[in-house]
Amino acid sequence: MQIYNSTILVLGGWGLVGLAICRRLMDFKPKRIIITSLKQSEAEEAAKSMRQEFPLVSPETFEPRWGNMFVRTEWKDIPRDQIIADKTNRTCLVKDVADELTDEILKSSALYDLLISTRPDAVIDCVNTATAIAYQDIYSSSRTILGEIDADGAASTESVERLLASMYIPQLSRHIQILYRGLKDVSASVYLKIGTSGTGGMGLNIPFTHSEEKPSRVLLAKSAVAGAQTLLLFLMARTPDGPIVKEIKPSAAIAWKRISYDDVKRKGRAIPLVDMQPENAKTVNGYFRFDDSEGVAKLDGNVRSVFIDTGENGIFARAEFQTISALGQMEIVTPEEIADAAIQELRGGNTGLDIIAALDGSVMGPTYRGGILRNEALSHLQSLEQQSGVESIAFEMLGPPRLSKLLFEANILKRIAGSFAYVVNVQPEELSQKAKQLIEADKSLRSEMLSIGLVVLMPDGISYLRGNEVIIPSRRGMKEIELTRQNIEKWCYEGWIDLRPKNFVSWQERLNRIQSETSLHSKNDTSSRYYYNAIYWNNFAAIDEGKIAAWIFEREDDGWRMKR
Numbered sequence: 001m002q003i004y005n006s007t008i009l010v011l012g013g014w015g016l017v018g019l020a021i022c023r024r025l026m027d028f029k030p031k032r033i034i035i036t037s038l039k040q041s042e043a044e045e046a047a048k049s050m051r052q053e054f055p056l057v058s059p060e061t062f063e064p065r066w067g068n069m070f071v072r073t074e075w076k077d078i079p080r081d082q083i084i085a086d087k088t089n090r091t092c093l094v095k096d097v098a099d100e101l102t103d104e105i106l107k108s109s110a111l112y113d114l115l116i117s118t119r120p121d122a123v124i125d126c127v128n129t130a131t132a133i134a135y136q137d138i139y140s141s142s143r144t145i146l147g148e149i150d151a152d153g154a155a156s157t158e159s160v161e162r163l164l165a166s167m168y169i170p171q172l173s174r175h176i177q178i179l180y181r182g183l184k185d186v187s188a189s190v191y192l193k194i195g196t197s198g199t200g201g202m203g204l205n206i207p208f209t210h211s212e213e214k215p216s217r218v219l220l221a222k223s224a225v226a227g228a229q230t231l232l233l234f235l236m237a238r239t240p241d242g243p244i245v246k247e248i249k250p251s252a253a254i255a256w257k258r259i260s261y262d263d264v265k266r267k268g269r270a271i272p273l274v275d276m277q278p279e280n281a282k283t284v285n286g287y288f289r290f291d292d293s294e295g296v297a298k299l300d301g302n303v304r305s306v307f308i309d310t311g312e313n314g315i316f317a318r319a320e321f322q323t324i325s326a327l328g329q330m331e332i333v334t335p336e337e338i339a340d341a342a343i344q345e346l347r348g349g350n351t352g353l354d355i356i357a358a359l360d361g362s363v364m365g366p367t368y369r370g371g372i373l374r375n376e377a378l379s380h381l382q383s384l385e386q387q388s389g390v391e392s393i394a395f396e397m398l399g400p401p402r403l404s405k406l407l408f409e410a411n412i413l414k415r416i417a418g419s420f421a422y423v424v425n426v427q428p429e430e431l432s433q434k435a436k437q438l439i440e441a442d443k444s445l446r447s448e449m450l451s452i453g454l455v456v457l458m459p460d461g462i463s464y465l466r467g468n469e470v471i472i473p474s475r476r477g478m479k480e481i482e483l484t485r486q487n488i489e490k491w492c493y494e495g496w497i498d499l500r501p502k503n504f505v506s507w508q509e510r511l512n513r514i515q516s517e518t519s520l521h522s523k524n525d526t527s528s529r530y531y532y533n534a535i536y537w538n539n540f541a542a543i544d545e546g547k548i549a550a551w552i553f554e555r556e557d558d559g560w561r562m563k564r
Helices: 016-028 040-053 080-085 087-098 103-108 110-118 129-134 138-152 157-165 168-185 217-237 318-324 335-346 355-362 368-388 401-416 420-425 428-441 443-451 485-494 501-519 545-555
Strands: 007-011 032-037 062-066 122-125 190-194 244-248 258-263 272-275 297-302 304-309 315-317
Touching: 007 016, 007 110, 016 032, 016 040, 016 190, 016 335, 032 040, 040 062, 062 110, 080 087, 080 157, 087 103, 087 157, 087 168, 103 110, 110 168, 122 335, 129 168, 129 217, 138 157, 138 217, 168 217, 190 217, 190 335, 217 244, 217 355, 244 335, 244 355, 304 318, 315 318, 401 428, 401 443, 401 485, 401 501, 401 545, 420 501, 428 443, 428 501, 501 545
Parallel strands: 007 032, 007 122, 032 062, 122 190, 190 244
Antiparallel strands: 258 304, 272 297, 304 315
């Protein structure tokens, strides 16, 4: 993309890599750089720093934004612990992650609000998403619940909700859903992620943990989230009409921001000096009490020393840095090198460091052999259908339920109409009544649909047929759901067989569109240009359920693959 005169949103712009990227962006004269961070002070500090470094450009070029982008806008400036401590907020937080993504959940999201309000041309994401999610530590929540069960035989509602609020994959999945919708709604051109391996490039033998077992399950969870995010971005990159998606994944310790002698801070707070006189030493018997401060004396001042600041990864003493950066340990990569690669990729260059492109070039896709054998498999299936006297339509094991619905509705049209011409030239009410008569008369067809979990809505829009189990609506732990008109319309789209006349109007529009598109093709064009030609549709003399469902998924649901 062209950076000149564009708006770039740098998520995590206060951090070590984020600030280096902001500086590098200025070589190409963007119109605006939105610099975000978790805290207001950090975002404003980063914007101030950029204004001082680039005094010749307008101060409005650098716009600070702040807050936790993984929660609602109303909570973005509230520490997560405080959000979870409140019963109402905690329950809402769990629902925001676990429930179906609604417009209300989407538009309440701080990330979506940020994208909509800034409308960037490109987003460079330097937030360590894996750390933000995985270091909520689901293991601690699990231990709390197990302790309560051991003590009382049951876990408290609060402990269960805290566990649900810390589950990694639902949070990451929801984050990607909101990110994708936001990027698409603002028509962003590029999303570039600065990712992580989670271990500074080391393997399961990594010696740098937080005193957990080796390999640390918390650290492995971080790497697992980082890997899951990469694969989700890989899928986003294969989604039509979305932004170009890239990821650079540094696999070494990133250093450094500054070297200084000052107060040593942990999680943004100075560490108070304390002491214990040898005569107050405790004995190693009984129990070790975590909150035992008896004999501990508070001294004046805080821990002060010489350190190297590695940004969001924290500060290290000289000896710590010497160890972690030693040959064969994490070693180091500088933020400027990462920034150079990021800007090169943003501009459309090929650094060889884009992990999404690497995955794209190494995954195994469809094959010529598979295509040839598919035709043989279809021929064999059709032959067995004729021999057994059955039509093989759907079993509701592949999903989504919408596929089974479309296939059976197309099959009903084939049985009552036969051809495209008949469907489009009769009144939808007639098609609806013929479909009703077929369902009433053909017990085998009716039983097959109901047995696999489909619901059949009759032409009156009031009565419906069902079996013991239903796929749509999804139970989701509930015993009942209100039969509102809004819910019925939603379920008819998702998976109910809909025999109402208005649904047959939709089918007529589809078949008319197929014929209209095909009529635009020149009859003399026998090249490879067109796929959906008259020959493909058997000159519209027959209705093929699978072909029509695939066409609907491509043209109506945007569900087609970009790369073959």
